[in-house]
Amino acid sequence: MGERETWTTDEFGDSHEGAVGVLLPDGTVPEPAYLILTEHGAGRVTTQWTVYDGSAGLRPRAHALRAVCSCGWTGAARALDWDRFGEQTLGEAAVDLATECEEEWDGHAAEVERSAVALPEEINELLRRLADGIETLGKDSPLAALRAARMLEVTAERTAYWPAHDARRDLSLEETSAALGLNEDGARRLLGRFGRWSPYS
Structure with missing residues (x-):
């Protein structure tokens, strides 16, 4: 292409x-x-x-x-x-x-x-508040905003580890990709990143 x-x-x-x-x-x-x-x-x-x-x-x-x-x-x-x-x-x-x-x-x-799989409204609201808070923080303290964003990355990697393993064990790749709104390669890469394995293993 x-x-x-x-x-x-x-x-x-x-x-x-x-x-x-x-x-x-x-x-x-x-x-x-x-x-x-x-x-x-x-x-x-x-x-x-x-x-x-x-x-x-x-x-x-x-x-x-x-x-x-x-x-x-x-x-x-x-x-x-x-x-x-x-x-x-x-x-x-x-x-x-x-x-x-x-x-x-x-x-x-x-x-x-x-x-895609629905998120509880309280999680959606929390994500919106975090995004707004970091954006506001960035206007006053760019470095603090960067640290907050980095902490979000760390939290995502820590909290998604077991869900990634559970999804790999319990669901087909087709089911996972449909629920996440991704193609199968995208779902494979996401699971591998959060589960800490090679996406092509």
Whole structure:
């Protein structure tokens, strides 16, 4: 997969990495494009939607845009009206459609969050208060805020050790990943980090 602009959330990271995807007239996804950046032919591979403009016949012309996610989810196809674009580049003419794709992916990410295992409200409130408190502390004492954040890391590593072992013993990786809103590799890495074993052992 080539380079492209993507969107993630802090909690789910690359398990749900969104982007604007491209569809060709036959409904297929185009191959990554090679952009030549120097006179010697050096360049980079990309799947950024804005390059699929059919320019010079080197790249196919996009028929539609849609939101895509690394988890396999896809949004609705949004057809491109090339007759109305005039002299505008694809990036200029279809920016509103790309924004709609991002908004649709935002809805997908929100659904992932809703489907993850629920936390007790008192824990949610405590986490909010901690975040607000550390942010406020950082305005007066950056070093104290850093120490507080580090203590949160230490507490997380200490308190999640046995839960990680229990989850590994009692639940399948598929069940764990679904409950945490992560893909299986992300869940494996999280369990390994908190349980202090190699995620690939």
